[in-house]
Amino acid sequence: MNKVYTEDGIYLEELNDGQVRIGLSAYGSDAVGEVSYFTFLNEDELVADQPFFSVEGSKAVTDMVAPISGKVVERHDALVDEPEILNALDEKEKWIVTVQTEQAVAWDQFLAEDLPIEEA
Numbered sequence: 001m002n003k004v005y006t007e008d009g010i011y012l013e014e015l016n017d018g019q020v021r022i023g024l025s026a027y028g029s030d031a032v033g034e035v036s037y038f039t040f041l042n043e044d045e046l047v048a049d050q051p052f053f054s055v056e057g058s059k060a061v062t063d064m065v066a067p068i069s070g071k072v073v074e075r076h077d078a079l080v081d082e083p084e085i086l087n088a089l090d091e092k093e094k095w096i097v098t099v100q101t102e103q104a105v106a107w108d109q110f111l112a113e114d115l116p117i118e119e120a
Contacts, residue, residue, distance in 0.1 A: 031060060
């Protein structure tokens with residue numbers, strides 16, 4: 001199973017049957033800061049390089065872009081009412097969506113490790 005990262009602070013984790021779980025990485029959490037607001041921008045489908053969720057934190061307000069395209073098969077709906085879930089230390093808690101991809105993911109286009117968090 002592959003797990004890779006984007007330079008924007010998103011992780012992608014390969015699941016079974018062509019499904020990919022997408023979430024906020026530790027680097028992404030640090031860049032946004034303490035999360036206080038979350039909303040999905042696309043309900044049913046992700047389109048690569050298009051915004052798919054908006055997050056507001058103590059350091060930034062940003063629309064995060066989808067790293068891949070696919071049909072959304074599961075959403076972490078609790079994030080809408082409890083955006084602070086994204087402040088968790090455990091990356092597994094910070095998943096956003098699970099998508100079904102129609103094409104094979106080019107895993108090597110992503111980073112093998114999350115970007116380091118810069119100390120202040």
